[in-house]
Amino acid sequence: MLDFLITPLQAPFVHQALAEIAVLSVIVGVIGVYVVLRGLSFLSLALSHAIFPAVVIAYITGLNYLAVSLVAGVIVSVLIGLVSRNRQIGNEAAIGSVYTGVFALGIVLISAAKSNRRLSEILFGRLFGVGWDDVLTSIVVGVVVLLIMAAIRKEFLLNSFDRNFSRAVGLPATGLDLLFFALMAVTVIVSLPAVGNIQIIALLVTPPATARLLTDRLKRLTILSVLIALVGGVAGVYLAYHLDLVPGATVVVVLTILFLLALFFSPRNGLLTSRLQRHKLSDNLEQATSQVIVK
Amino acid sequence: MSQILEWFTVPFEQEFMRRALQEITLLALVSGVVGTFVVLKGIAFIVDALSHAILPGIALAYLFGFSLLTGALVAGVVVALAISAVARSGQVSEDSAIGIFFTGAFSLGVILISKTVSRSLSDILFGQIFGVSEGDLWTTLLIGGGMVLVVLALRKELLLSAFDSQQARAMGLPVVGLNILLYVLVALTVVISLPAVGNILVLSLLITPAATARLLTERFYRLIGLAISCALLTGIGGLYLSYHAGWAGGASIVMLSTLLFLLVLALSPRHGLVGYWRNRFYPGRTTPGNPSQGGS
Numbered sequence: 209m210l211d212f213l214i215t216p217l218q219a220p221f222v223h224q225a226l227a228e229i230a231v232l233s234v235i236v237g238v239i240g241v242y243v244v245l246r247g248l249s250f251l252s253l254a255l256s257h258a259i260f261p262a263v264v265i266a267y268i269t270g271l272n273y274l275a276v277s278l279v280a281g282v283i284v285s286v287l288i289g290l291v292s293r294n295r296q297i298g299n300e301a302a303i304g305s306v307y308t309g310v311f312a313l314g315i316v317l318i319s320a321a322k323s324n325r326r327l328s329e330i331l332f333g334r335l336f337g338v339g340w341d342d343v344l345t346s347i348v349v350g351v352v353v354l355l356i357m358a359a360i361r362k363e364f365l366l367n368s369f370d371r372n373f374s375r376a377v378g379l380p381a382t383g384l385d386l387l388f389f390a391l392m393a394v395t396v397i398v399s400l401p402a403v404g405n406i407q408i409i410a411l412l413v414t415p416p417a418t419a420r421l422l423t424d425r426l427k428r429l430t431i432l433s434v435l436i437a438l439v440g441g442v443a444g445v446y447l448a449y450h451l452d453l454v455p456g457a458t459v460v461v462v463l464t465i466l467f468l469l470a471l472f473f474s475p476r477n478g479l480l481t482s483r484l485q486r487h488k489l490s491d492n493l494e495q496a497t498s499q500v501i502v503k
Numbered sequence: 504m505s506q507i508l509e510w511f512t513v514p515f516e517q518e519f520m521r522r523a524l525q526e527i528t529l530l531a532l533v534s535g536v537v538g539t540f541v542v543l544k545g546i547a548f549i550v551d552a553l554s555h556a557i558l559p560g561i562a563l564a565y566l567f568g569f570s571l572l573t574g575a576l577v578a579g580v581v582v583a584l585a586i587s588a589v590a591r592s593g594q595v596s597e598d599s600a601i602g603i604f605f606t607g608a609f610s611l612g613v614i615l616i617s618k619t620v621s622r623s624l625s626d627i628l629f630g631q632i633f634g635v636s637e638g639d640l641w642t643t644l645l646i647g648g649g650m651v652l653v654v655l656a657l658r659k660e661l662l663l664s665a666f667d668s669q670q671a672r673a674m675g676l677p678v679v680g681l682n683i684l685l686y687v688l689v690a691l692t693v694v695i696s697l698p699a700v701g702n703i704l705v706l707s708l709l710i711t712p713a714a715t716a717r718l719l720t721e722r723f724y725r726l727i728g729l730a731i732s733c734a735l736l737t738g739i740g741g742l743y744l745s746y747h748a749g750w751a752g753g754a755s756i757v758m759l760s761t762l763l764f765l766l767v768l769a770l771s772p773r774h775g776l777v778g779y780w781r782n783r784f785y786p787g788r789t790t791p792g793n794p795s796q797g798g799s
Binding site for chain 2: 244247248249250252253287291299300301302303304305306308309310311312313315316318319320327328331332406407409410412413414417420421453454456457458460461463464467471
């Protein structure tokens with residue numbers, strides 16, 4: 209058991225992977241709460257795919273990834289925003305049409321550049337290939353994102369629960385939306401090289417949704433979602449190391465298992481626990497009625 | 504002049520290009536028809552989720568040697584049931600439930616394939632349009648043909664339940680059954696597109712042509728016709744592009760498809776930006792499709 213925990217730590221790349229996943233857990237745990245509360249999974253999926261060409265361009269040309277992807281993120285957000293204004297096609301179809309096209313552009317770029325870097329490495333992230341400079345970038349970006357979130361958390365919360373009321377008290381609803389999308393985009397951008405396109409959705413959505421099964425309070429929700437992301441991330445790294453699996457995908461599978469456990473066994477309203485309680489309740493009721501009848 | 508002609512004819516002297524053309528034509532027909540309903544119902548996210556979620560089924564099919572079709576269908580049904588069960592329990596919103604289960608299933612698929620299947624993951628994810636076999640063509644023809652017949656037979660019922668499920672229910676239509684039918688049709692479309700475009704880009708095949716067509720017409724049959732035409736146009740254009748430039752086949756088609764969509768969005772007289780600006784700056788004229796905007 210101890211060996212299971214200690215052996216991986218002898219490899220330096222595991223230190224970096226653990227540090228990176230720990231930093232990312234804090235950021236995605238906090239941002240993810242709002243993604244789940246506002247139902248923005250599809251938008252985050254679209255963002256992560258749409259930033260993909262930026263990852264490719266940065267890999268091929270050696271340009272700074274953050275700069276390229278920030279530009280790409282802004283372009284795509286504006287494009288999606290413009291297209292979704294059109295009421296003729298639904299919001300979903302608009303997002304889907306735009307992001308698949310931009311994603312395809314990334315794939316075309318890879319095929320055109322005949323890059324010898326494997327596509328799957330870019331798609332699924334290289335958690336075991338992050339360096340200390342990546343970790344440092346994540347820390348800096350994370351601190352900025354968290355400071356902004358902390359400074360205006362009340363406005364965000366009000367805006368995501370009751371837009372009409374928040375507009376009535378004079379909050380700039382559209383501005384807050386845009387700011388949140390920007391924070392979400394930045395979160396996706398820093399996480400992408402480590403965990404990849406699809407896995408980032410799971411990191412954003414699964415921990416807060418799991419936490420949501422366990423509590424209703426926002427503060428606890430945030431803390432729990434960070435903790436769940438952290439546990440899933442660390443467990444995923446260990447499993448991937450020992451079983452030689454794709455690390456990003458392993459983290460997601462662990463997170464999904466945690467969600468299912470919470471879904472079935474949550475003490476408050478798990479599917480199994482509530483059924484048991486109902487069973488007990490009806491047993492008690494039966495006993496009570498039978499006693500009444502006997503009397 | 505002859506050089507231009509050659510640019511168009513030379514690619515199709517190759518057997519693999521002819522097969523790719525046949526396959527993309529069949530897929531354009533099927534996805535144009537099915538995609539119209541996907542766009543009308545606004546279920547792009549769940550379609551995207553399903554197309555990702557079938558990956559573990561494909562991996563298991565490779566592993567144990569049963570047909571890809573069975574594996575993908577079973578995985579799709581399991582994930583769809585899990586999503587709707589969790590969303591119905593009311594604990595987690597449908598949006599989150601979709602996000603959780605499709606990423607989980609997809610990651611499981613990635614792990615299974617990377618551990619066990621010798622075929623490269625990117626072939627499965629993005630397809631090999633130039634590697635389509637005779638058998639793939641027959642599968643697409645038979646299953647796709649059957650699907651189109653089913654949709655044509657049930658077109659009125661499907662349309663009504665897509666537009667107004669309340670009304671459809673009031674008229675005694677089996678709305679839940681029709682929804683399930685639509686999901687099965689989507690899953691089948693994903694499966695037959697797998698060899699050619701893979702399971703990530705198939706979403707584009709399903710929604711982009713139909714969304715483009717939606718900008719151009721309000722009539723149902725024209726919508727289907729235009730969706731198929733858009734899919735054909737960009738499909739064939741993509742084949743030429745990837746043949747001459749050496750780009751990835753499926754991705755070239757998808758990219759062209761989105762370009763066409765954006766172009767139509769900008770220029771469409773009814774619902775495009777041009778129409779919007781015209782209404783805005785010349786408010787006296789009303790466009791036939793959009794009377795409500797005319798007066799403001």
